[in-house]
Amino acid sequence: MNITKDWRTFKAVFLRNLKLYTSYRAWIIATVIWPLPLLAVNIYQYMAFGTAADVSDTLKPYGGIGMIVVGTVVYLLYNRLLWGTGVSIQSERWMGTIEVLFLTPTNKMIVLIASGLSSLIEASWWIFSIFFLGWAIFGVQPSITSWPAVFTCVISTMAALLSVGVFFAGFFVLTRAADQLASGLQAPIRFFSGVAFPVSALPQMLQCISYLIPVTYGISALRKCVLLSGDFGSIALDIAPLWFMTMIFLIVGQITLRIVERQTKKKGTLYLF
Amino acid sequence: MPARVIETQNLTKIFEKKAKTEGGGLRRLYKRIRPKKEQIVAVDHINFYINEGELFGLLGPNGAGKTTTIKLLCTLLIPDEGTAIVNGFDVVKRPEEVQKCIGVVTGGERGLYWRLTGRENLWFFSQLYNVPEKVAKERIDKLLKLVELEERADEQVEKYSRGMKQRLHVVRGLVNDPPILLLDEPTLGLDPASARVIRDFIKEELQAKQKKTILHTTHYMEEADQLCDRIAIIDYGKIIALDTPENLKKMIQKTDIVEIKVSNLRQEDEEKIGAIEGVKKSVVAFTDATVGEATIKIHAEKAEEIIPLTTEFLIKSGARILMLEQTKPTLEDVFISLTGRKLRD
Numbered sequence: 001m002n003i004t005k006d007w008r009t010f011k012a013v014f015l016r017n018l019k020l021y022t023s024y025r026a027w028i029i030a031t032v033i034w035p036l037p038l039l040a041v042n043i044y045q046y047m048a049f050g051t052a053a054d055v056s057d058t059l060k061p062y063g064g065i066g067m068i069v070v071g072t073v074v075y076l077l078y079n080r081l082l083w084g085t086g087v088s089i090q091s092e093r094w095m096g097t098i099e100v101l102f103l104t105p106t107n108k109m110i111v112l113i114a115s116g117l118s119s120l121i122e123a124s125w126w127i128f129s130i131f132f133l134g135w136a137i138f139g140v141q142p143s144i145t146s147w148p149a150v151f152t153c154v155i156s157t158m159a160a161l162l163s164v165g166v167f168f169a170g171f172f173v174l175t176r177a178a179d180q181l182a183s184g185l186q187a188p189i190r191f192f193s194g195v196a197f198p199v200s201a202l203p204q205m206l207q208c209i210s211y212l213i214p215v216t217y218g219i220s221a222l223r224k225c226v227l228l229s230g231d232f233g234s235i236a237l238d239i240a241p242l243w244f245m246t247m248i249f250l251i252v253g254q255i256t257l258r259i260v261e262r263q264t265k266k267k268g269t270l271y272l273f
Numbered sequence: 274m275p276a277r278v279i280e281t282q283n284l285t286k287i288f289e290k291k292a293k294t295e296g297g298g299l300r301r302l303y304k305r306i307r308p309k310k311e312q313i314v315a316v317d318h319i320n321f322y323i324n325e326g327e328l329f330g331l332l333g334p335n336g337a338g339k340t341t342t343i344k345l346l347c348t349l350l351i352p353d354e355g356t357a358i359v360n361g362f363d364v365v366k367r368p369e370e371v372q373k374c375i376g377v378v379t380g381g382e383r384g385l386y387w388r389l390t391g392r393e394n395l396w397f398f399s400q401l402y403n404v405p406e407k408v409a410k411e412r413i414d415k416l417l418k419l420v421e422l423e424e425r426a427d428e429q430v431e432k433y434s435r436g437m438k439q440r441l442h443v444v445r446g447l448v449n450d451p452p453i454l455l456l457d458e459p460t461l462g463l464d465p466a467s468a469r470v471i472r473d474f475i476k477e478e479l480q481a482k483q484k485k486t487i488l489h490t491t492h493y494m495e496e497a498d499q500l501c502d503r504i505a506i507i508d509y510g511k512i513i514a515l516d517t518p519e520n521l522k523k524m525i526q527k528t529d530i531v532e533i534k535v536s537n538l539r540q541e542d543e544e545k546i547g548a549i550e551g552v553k554k555s556v557v558a559f560t561d562a563t564v565g566e567a568t569i570k571i572h573a574e575k576a577e578e579i580i581p582l583t584t585e586f587l588i589k590s591g592a593r594i595l596m597l598e599q600t601k602p603t604l605e606d607v608f609i610s611l612t613g614r615k616l617r618d
Binding site: 002004005008009011012015016019020023024095096097099100101102103104105106262265266267268270271 | 341369373
C-alpha cells in the first residue's frame with residue numbers, strides 16, 4: 001500500500017467527479033428537485049389515513065412523519081452511494097474511458113471509494129433539504145440526547161452503504177447491466193428496509209429478508225437516535241451488524257472486483273457496453 | 274547489442290463468439306438462450322522483439338490482430354498462450370510494473386473526458402500515475418506546448434476538433450514520461466495535415482529527441498514505411514513477414530508491378546485478369562462499383578509481357594483504361610504478394 005499514491009488517486013477521482021457533476025447544470029437542478037416529491041408522497045400517503053396514532057400502534061413511538069423523514073434520508077443515501085460507488089466503473093465504460101483507467105497502476109478500490117464519497121456532495125443536499133422540509137413544513141421535531149451516537153449512526157450507515165456499492169461494482173462490470181440492476185434493486189430495497197414504515201409491521205418471513213439488508217439497520221439506528229432520544233446502548237444492536245456487513249461487503253467486493261477484472265481481460269469484454 | 278525492451282513468445286489470444294442461430298421456432302429460441310460458441314484466433318503464436326529506442330511497426334488490415342496485440346502488451350487482455358515481457362516484466366505476472374513503464378495511445382474518440390478541459394484530463398491521468406503535483410504541472414505545460422494545444426488547454430475537450438483530440442491522446446500517453454510507447458493507429462481517421470503533425474511528432478520528438486521505444490500499429494502502409502525502423506506484417510493474427518521496410522520491399526524486387534486505373538470494369542472480370550498468362554498476382558479494388566471504376570494491381574515477372582495481354586483483355590471486355598503505369602514496390606505490394614489481397618480489403 002502506497003499512501004501518497006492512493007491519496008493522489010483519491011483526490012484526482014474526487015475532483016474529476018466534482019467537475020463532471022458541476023459541468024451538467026441539469027444534474028444540479030435534478031438534485032435539488034428529486035428528493036422533495038419522494039418525501040412528500042410518503043408523508044401525504046399517511047396523512048390521507050389520518051394521524052399516526054389512528055393508523056397503527058407500530059407507528060406511535062416514531063410520530064409517523066419523523067419516521068418517514070429518517071427512512072427517506074437513509075434510502076436516498078443508499079441510492080446515491082450505490083450509483084456513486086457501484087456504477088462508477090460502469091459509467092467509465094459509458095464515457096469510453098474504462099480502458100485508459102484500467103491502464104493506470106491504480107488501486108481500483110480507491111477509485112470506487114473516491115467516487116462514492118464524491119457522490120455525497122449531492123447526497124448532503126438531499127439530507128439537508130429533507131430534514132429542513134420535515135421540520136419547516138411537516139413540523140418534525142427531532143429528539144436527540146447523544147450527538148456522538150447520531151454521528152456514529154451516520155458514519156456507520158454511510159460506510160455500510162459504501163460497501164454495498166463496492167460489493168455491486170464487480171457485478172455491474174461483469175453483467176454490463178448496471179443501469180438495469182441498480183434500478184431493479186430500488187423498489188425491493190425501499191420495501192424491505194422499511195423506508196416508510198417500521199420493519200416490525202412486516203410479516204415475520206419478510207422481516208428475515210429485511211435483516212439481511214444494511215439499509216434496514218441504518219434506518220433503525222437513525223430513527224432511534226434522532227427521534228427517540230437513543231444513545232449508544234440503544235443503537236448497539238443496529239451498529240454491530242452494520243459494521244459486520246461493511247467488512248463482509250468490502251472483502252467480498254474487493255475479491256469480486258479482482259475476479260471480474262481478470263474475467264473481462266480474459267474474455268476481452270472490458271470495453272464493451 | 275541493444276537491449277530488448279519488448280519480447281513476445283508464441284503470444285496467442287483466442288476470443289469466443291456466439292455462433293449464428295439457424296432454424297426456427299423452439300429450436301431457434303433454445304439456441305438463442307444457449308448459443309453455440311465459436312472460437313476466433315485473434316493473435317496466433319506471434320514472436321517478435323523490439324530493441325530499446327526502436328520504432329517498430331505492426332502493419333496489417335483491419336481485424337488482423339494489431340489492436341489485440343497492443344492490448345495484450347499493455348495488460349488490458351490476458352493471453353491464452355505464450356508470454357510477453359515488457360521492460361523486463363511479464364505482462365501476466367507483473368501487470369502493475371508494466372503499466373508504470375508504458376504509455377498507450379489509442380485512436381478515435383474514446384479515452385478522454387469530454388466535459389473536462391484538456392489540461393484537466395492530463396492532470397487527472399498524471400495523478401493516477403502518481404506524478405507529484407509540481408512535476409505534473411510543469412510536464413503538462415510542456416506537453417501542451419509540444420502539441421500546440423496550450424492556447425486551447427482550458428477549453429472542454431468536447432469543443433476540440435478530431436485532430437486536437439488525437440494530439441491530446443498522444444500527450445496523455447506521455448504524462449508519466451514512460452520509456453515505452455504503444456501507439457494504436459494514432460492517425461486513424463485524421464485529415465492528411467493532422468496526420469502529418471502526429472507522424473512528425475512521433476518521429477522527430479518521441480523517437481529522435483526523447484529516445485522512446487515505440488510500437489506503432491497502422492494499416493497505412495505509407496505511414497509504416499515512412500516511420501518505422503522495422504515492420505511486422507500481420508494478417509489473420511499471424512506475423513507473415515518481419516524486417517526493415519527496405520528489406521521487405523526487396524522481397525519482391527524481382528517482381529514488376531503494374532497499376533491500371535479503369536472504368537466500366539465488370540466484377541466478373543476480376544478472376545479473368547488473374548488468369549492472364551504471366552500474371553503472378555492481381556488485385557482489383559473497386560472505387561465505384563456502380564460505374565465499374567477500379568484500380569488493378571498486377572504483379573508479374575515481366576511487365577512488358579503482361580501489359581499488351583491485359584490491355585487487350587480489358588478493351589475486349591468493354592473497360593476503359595484511364596491510366597496505366599509501372600510502379601515501384603511498396604509495402605502494400607509486399608502484402609499483396611504474401612496474401613493475394615490488398616491491405617484495405
